[in-house]
Amino acid sequence: MDYAQNLWLFFILLFGIIVVPGMDMLFVLANALTGGSNRGLAATGGIMLGGIVHTLNGAIGVGLLMHFVPILFTPLLIAGAAYMAYIGITLMRSSITIGQDGPSGSRSAWKAFRQGLMTCLINPKAYLFILAVYPQFLKPDYGPIWMQATVMGLMTIATQAAIYGGLAVTADSSRQLLVANPRATVLAGRAAGLLLFAVSVFTAWEGLRAA
Numbered sequence: 001m002d003y004a005q006n007l008w009l010f011f012i013l014l015f016g017i018i019v020v021p022g023m024d025m026l027f028v029l030a031n032a033l034t035g036g037s038n039r040g041l042a043a044t045g046g047i048m049l050g051g052i053v054h055t056l057n058g059a060i061g062v063g064l065l066m067h068f069v070p071i072l073f074t075p076l077l078i079a080g081a082a083y084m085a086y087i088g089i090t091l092m093r094s095s096i097t098i099g100q101d102g103p104s105g106s107r108s109a110w111k112a113f114r115q116g117l118m119t120c121l122i123n124p125k126a127y128l129f130i131l132a133v134y135p136q137f138l139k140p141d142y143g144p145i146w147m148q149a150t151v152m153g154l155m156t157i158a159t160q161a162a163i164y165g166g167l168a169v170t171a172d173s174s175r176q177l178l179v180a181n182p183r184a185t186v187l188a189g190r191a192a193g194l195l196l197f198a199v200s201v202f203t204a205w206e207g208l209r210a211a
Contacts, residue, residue, distance in 0.1 A: 003142045010137045011155055013199050016192040018163050020091065027119060028164045031112045032171030040168025042109035043116040047164060048157045050120025055156060057127065058134035059149030066140060077204070080132035084200035087129070091193025094186075136199075 001009075018024075024047050032040025065072060120126060138148050 006137055006139070006142065007151065007155070009199060009202075010152060011159070013133070013195060014156060014159055015163075016195040018159050020189045020192045023119065024116075025164065025167065027116060028168050029171055032168040035109070035112065037169050037171065039109045039112045040171055041165060043112040044161065044164040044168055046113040046116025046118075047120050048160050050117050050126075051156045051160055052153055053121060054126055054130045055149055055153035058130040059138065059145055059153075061131060062134050062138045062149075063145040065135075066145065076131075077135045080135050081200040081204035083128065083132040084136075085197050085204075087132075088193045088195070088197030088200060091196065092190050094189055094193070 028040050028043045028047070031043040065076065134149075134152075137152065138145050142148055
């Protein structure tokens with residue numbers, strides 16, 4: 001698999017995860033519905049900044065591991081793939097729906113930004129996910145780790161901006177669409193779970209083959 005294929009695989013996985021309705025999406029929708037698109041976009045900005053921090057943490061962790069204890073990299077890759085597979089199976093078995101009530105919005109755009117950032121930063125599952133995902137895609141064969149992480153980070157914030165920003169701008173119609181189509185929402189979550197499981201199997205196989 002060359003670098004372009006690696007990036008495409010990462011993007012497909014990234015899109016599948018971000019598009020699944022979850023707390024980040026509900027937080028953006030709630031702020032946009034209670035305070036308009038400006039507050040929704042502010043919440044999106046906070047989540048995007050949190051995503052940048054997670055990307056930095058993932059890149060530093062992978063880089064240090066490769067430099068100091070490279071023998072542990074393949075076991076971490078396999079463990080990360082197993083964790084990704086677990087998340088995928090959990091999503092495939094879940095029934096994600098959006099109800100009429102969501103989390104309350106913030107009182108100001110600045111507060112929405114700060115809450116979006118803090119919600120993202122204090123989520124332990126986000127750190128586990130980053131540690132599971134980044135070893136699958138950050139590889140020395142593709143060049144400096146920091147450069148690869150920069151590209152992946154830019155892809156992450158661009159995808160968050162497109163999906164969450166789009167929801168913020170069209171908050172009312174977006175929420176009504178999610179509420180009125182629970183089956184489609186469930187199918188989206190399960191499709192993302194299947195995608196995550198498939199990527200985890202593929203990356204584990206790639207790691208074992210390269211070991």
